[in-house]
Amino acid sequence: MSDRYDLVVLGGGTAGLVSAFIAAGVGARVALIERERTGGDCLWTGCVPSKSLIATAHLAHRMRHADRVGLTPIEPQVDFTRVMDRVHATIAEIEPHDSPARLRAAGVEVIEADGRFTDAGTLEADGRRLRFSAAIVATGSQPSTPPIPGLGGDDVFTTDDIWHLRRLPARLIILGGGPVGCELGQAFARLGANVTIVELADRLLLKEEPDAGALVAKRLTADGIDVRLGTRAIELRRPDRAPKHLIVEDGDGRRQIEFDAILVVAGRRPRTDGAGLQAAGVQLDKRGAVVVDQRLRTSVPRIYAAGDVTASMPFTHVAAHHARVASINALLGMRRTIDQTIPWVTFTDPEVARVGLTEAQARARHGDRAIIARSDYATLDRAITEGENDGFALLVADPKRRLVGATIAGPGAGEVIAELTAHIKAGNRIDAVSTTVHAYPTLAEGPSRAADEHLRERYAAARYRAAVRPVLAVRRALAMRGHG
Numbered sequence: 001m002s003d004r005y006d007l008v009v010l011g012g013g014t015a016g017l018v019s020a021f022i023a024a025g026v027g028a029r030v031a032l033i034e035r036e037r038t039g040g041d042c043l044w045t046g047c048v049p050s051k052s053l054i055a056t057a058h059l060a061h062r063m064r065h066a067d068r069v070g071l072t073p074i075e076p077q078v079d080f081t082r083v084m085d086r087v088h089a090t091i092a093e094i095e096p097h098d099s100p101a102r103l104r105a106a107g108v109e110v111i112e113a114d115g116r117f118t119d120a121g122t123l124e125a126d127g128r129r130l131r132f133s134a135a136i137v138a139t140g141s142q143p144s145t146p147p148i149p150g151l152g153g154d155d156v157f158t159t160d161d162i163w164h165l166r167r168l169p170a171r172l173i174i175l176g177g178g179p180v181g182c183e184l185g186q187a188f189a190r191l192g193a194n195v196t197i198v199e200l201a202d203r204l205l206l207k208e209e210p211d212a213g214a215l216v217a218k219r220l221t222a223d224g225i226d227v228r229l230g231t232r233a234i235e236l237r238r239p240d241r242a243p244k245h246l247i248v249e250d251g252d253g254r255r256q257i258e259f260d261a262i263l264v265v266a267g268r269r270p271r272t273d274g275a276g277l278q279a280a281g282v283q284l285d286k287r288g289a290v291v292v293d294q295r296l297r298t299s300v301p302r303i304y305a306a307g308d309v310t311a312s313m314p315f316t317h318v319a320a321h322h323a324r325v326a327s328i329n330a331l332l333g334m335r336r337t338i339d340q341t342i343p344w345v346t347f348t349d350p351e352v353a354r355v356g357l358t359e360a361q362a363r364a365r366h367g368d369r370a371i372i373a374r375s376d377y378a379t380l381d382r383a384i385t386e387g388e389n390d391g392f393a394l395l396v397a398d399p400k401r402r403l404v405g406a407t408i409a410g411p412g413a414g415e416v417i418a419e420l421t422a423h424i425k426a427g428n429r430i431d432a433v434s435t436t437v438h439a440y441p442t443l444a445e446g447p448s449r450a451a452d453e454h455l456r457e458r459y460a461a462a463r464y465r466a467a468v469r470p471v472l473a474v475r476r477a478l479a480m481r482g483h484g
């Protein structure tokens with residue numbers, strides 16, 4: 001049997017769901033193929049469970065440190081089974097938004113099966129051949145596991161299966177100090193596990209400002225986590241008569257770390273195996289990611305790709321943004337391009353939020369002419385009243401003072417970054433962050449204090465003083481004449 005569709009979407013995660021809803025919304029005949037469960041990583045194994053776990057862990061931490069706000073601290077009773085039940089209840093509460101039932105109600109045909117391209121105009125699923133005018137590849141990404149001897153077995157987890165845990169591992173090794181390792185390492189530690197983070201590089205959160213990684217490392221250490229930087233995992237050993245351990249190597253030699261469970265969060269790779277992309281002629285890069293242009297077109301005219309499978313920025317909001325661009329371009333022949341101003345947030349405590357360039361990237365482009373402004377949360381009133389004043393805001397502008405990047409490491413960073421994203425997108429100068437009036441006392445004042453500082457320094461500069469001096473002299477003379 002052969003069917004003809006305006007659009008066929010392969011994969012029912014965020015990118016696939018949003019693409020299918022948009023297509024149905026404009027009246028297209030659309031089918032979505034999902035082999036496991038609609039909702040993808042974000043709902044089942046990524047954002048939703050991780051942020052639910054973090055919410056519990058954050059409150060546990062606040063209870064332990066209640067003295068910071070004048071209360072008697074209390075050690076929370078952590079029943080890990082109940083904590084995980086709540087994680088799953090959160091998923092269940094959100095799941096209907098992403099369900100096959102909601103898709104079908106919107107007019108999407110949902111095919112719950114493995115799908116693969118058989119040529120540049122046909123997808124095969126559930127024994128059917130689906131001919132399409134356009135298709136979107138939205139097959140996402142999966143955890144990548146480094147080739148370490150012994151790294152397998154029922155005590156080794158990835159973010160795909162850690163959510164099935166019912167008992168808190170007493171000793172947990174986290175392999176990888178990226179966003180997932182830091183977020184989950186902190187959460188498990190605050191729930192009572194003895195956590196060690198093993199990171200190959202010499203700092204955490206490699207893609208962020210070094211000071212943000214250093215601040216997170218300091219806070220994770222304060223949470224009781226053993227943070228091992230510049231450390232390579234060599235081999236897992238499970239001797240009969242001794243505790244299981246991981247052999248690691250750092251600058252000082254080899255040592256062993258005992259464990260009950262290991263969480264491998266050493267990066268992700270695009271999920272393109274078995275999707276028939278070669279048969280369709282879709283070009284992949286060395287990592288197996290689908291190669292796309294700014295309009296999300298692949299190497300095959302009618303086939304587009306969106307979300308993690310493009311290996312550009314692996315975030316849910318990017319997958320949704322890609323879907324909006326790809327679906328409209330694919331269906332209506334539009335020429336929309338993807339936005340270059342994309343914020344993201346690592347949900348550690350403190351949060352680390354970023355948009356645009358780091359200081360080092362701006363210096364590489366503009367040398368000493370790059371403008372860097374910074375303010376410290378130690379002197380930010382709202383952060384002080386909250387008892388959470390560890391952090392900083394850093395703004396980056398080009399030599400023409402246009403804002404081109406921002407990092408906020410501090411409480412509420414994920415909310416505050418939205419304003420800076422809007423300034424960058426509007427092409428505003430750093431001055432606009434200062435001249436926009438911010439309510440007092442808010443955390444949004446953090447970056448505006450950095451911009452204030454920049455303006456103060458600029459106006460205090462000799463050439464500004466020289467320019468202002470005659471104006472002041474004339475005004476003084478006029479005032480004297482008035483009095484005379």
Ligand SMILES: Cc1cc2nc3c(=O)[nH]c(=O)nc-3n(C[C@H](O)[C@H](O)[C@H](O)COP(=O)(O)OP(=O)(O)OC[C@H]3O[C@@H](n4cnc5c(N)ncnc54)[C@H](O)[C@@H]3O)c2cc1C
Nearest residue numbers: 011013014015035040041042046115140307308314315316
């Ligand atoms: C622990 C963790 C925490 C995260 N936290 C955040 C966060 O706080 N904020 C944020 O923005 N991002 C976060 N992310 C990233 C986010 O989850 C992903 O960027 C997002 O889910 C990508 O969506 P996607 O649609 O591209 O892919 P996916 O969600 O992976 O969906 C792809 C779908 O395609 C299906 N599929 C694949 N191949 C086939 C095939 N051949 N046939 C049929 N179906 C197929 C899969 O079953 C899957 O359902 C987190 C990720 C992890 C792992």
Ligand SMILES: NC(=O)c1ccc[n+]([C@@H]2O[C@H](COP(=O)([O-])OP(=O)(O)OC[C@H]3O[C@@H](n4cnc5c(N)ncnc54)[C@H](O)[C@@H]3O)[C@@H](O)[C@H]2O)c1
Nearest residue numbers: 146176177178179180181198199200265266267345346347
């Ligand atoms: N809050 C969010 O938006 C959020 C949360 C989680 C994940 N994500 C996204 O998901 C993606 C995957 O995150 P991730 O943290 O798994 O990957 P990552 O690639 O960002 O970080 C992995 C870390 O593991 C280290 N590493 C790799 N191999 C190692 C080894 N053998 N031994 C020790 N360390 C090793 C790397 O040096 C790196 O620092 C990221 O790109 C991230 O942006 C987003």
